[in-house]
Amino acid sequence: MSLENEHLAVVINGQTGDLVSIFSKKLDRELLSGPGNQLQAFRDQGQYWDAWNIDPDYANHPLPPTQLVSIDAIERGPIEWRTRVIRRLGASRCQHDYVLHRHSDTLYIETQIDWQEDHVLLKVAFPLTLDASHATYEAPCGSITRTTNPQTEAEKAQWEVPALRWANLTDDSGEWGVSLLNDCKYGYDVQPSQLRLTLLRSSNWPEVGCDRGHQTMTYALYAHRGTVSTSQTVKRGYELQMPLLVHSIPKLSTRGNEPPFVRRPDTHTHTHTHTPGLPSQATLLSLGANSLVLSAFKQSEADPGQWIGRCYEATGQRSHLTLSSDLGLRLGLRVNGLEDAILQSGAGLIAPAEVEILPWQIQAFQIKPTFSSLVQTQQGRTTVRPAV
Template structure:
């Protein structure tokens, strides 16, 4: 619903949000828990840009002093307007100007029965030595944040109390990062961005850089990506944050063709999240590796190192090979033909 002051209200029974004219979130409410997500006096989905001039390796290094150059992106080309309303999807769109050469076009999407608010983003990028990020100040306090990595997750401090903590101002991660306190938390999900920074209660996702060496045209041009914010009760495991991240990365897509039950079944399996090892596929319950133990049945997959442990032969049955994993353990199999 478009309000008189230009803001837009959206609700799907799980989330309720108020979006300002510039595309920032004035409010994001988790209805079941009666919890507001956005910090007092702050706005979520705030784009910010930094000067990014490393000392040595332009395309590889990110120096901590870039954090002192924070500048919000505030120039609105087209204010928030309703793109679609009602039915199974509601969305609004807006356009921002980063500079005279770069723009952001975004659609904020709320789907029916979806636990996260999605941000479909297009950036026309023509900057030099700049770093684009998006910030979400949230009402969560925790000394540690959790980041997804391959086959598991890790934790990093949200404070800079020591030089070791300060050195980890930017953290790598895959499909999600989570900041949780007792029985409440907020997750950032994304489909292609792998740098996060969670300091105190501000969750930041790194979006684009503009290095000029070794490639003077690196990352210039059009970019398209999606990220999402998901407030939840309980832990990230209990709240199915891992499943939600898979759903964001493997969305259901409408197709006009005769119904085929086998295609439908395969699509459901893909929706649960494929895990690829070397060149052979391995189907795993999504995110189960993050819970500690992963029972897996695999038909075939190979180890490129071609080394084997004769004391640990794999037991092969007509149904395949059954493996048991310790927490965060990675196992490889050698197939000898």
């Protein structure tokens, strides 16, 4: 059983449901060195703080492997290929949908588990063909790098570490790497050639039956050229955890009824069916640099007619913020955590056209509308409208 698009060729083991191969066409290399998406279960008990502490000796207590129930091709369309694998682990049922989207360089694994185990730790493993002496994990507004070959007692104690949306291994050559993304699971462990994500535990204290029942999660594998800082890992993590929401807007402007926005699945952008005077696609808000992440766009606490944008630099590089928007928004003054304007010496109230953002720096700004780009509704709500 296989899935394929212009970026990836994926082969599934028909006897186990594991991944036999993930071949990256853009890298011209095989990513897996062994069975991928392999569910690994371990006995996990004996800790005083049952729900908080994983048994440090769990690796010496593996449980029998999963048993394949079924494997079926669900979708083979022009937009999406989807194959469903169902497996049994003890009294639990595990369903995986392997999903490849058109033009996507990421393999998504949509997972549903009916979890009915006691004191079992469940992980999913991806052995890789690279060799990495360090791993990088996403942290709030940045990332942290740790060794994959622990030497000190402190390093050896970090056999399970947290990450937000992703963990990454980049080959020591610096030529390529792989990121394991997640939408709701935050415990990772790594080796120089393996990424592994903790999916579930099943403690009985302080709550009996904790985590039992239906569980839904999605994780994904993304391969890239170069290092994590030059890749699209941060973007892919946000795309997974915060997917695009699409709303129909039958009255976009005062010029009458117009066709609604529709989503282009291949580019994750809004487009508009062609109407004279309207572009085929539009930029709602751009910061001008791939390493800058817009973490907040909100109304001001002090003035609902004022907007605040907050961003951070995510890859450890100097970047330049240049705001652009087809909604007629422009960059205002820099503000502090209380959203008060920070006046630069000699600059007065003049807002900059471009701002340098230092590595890992968090910055916040006023974002101001041009004339007619924001209108007030009768209910007092602010509605964004393209400037005319």
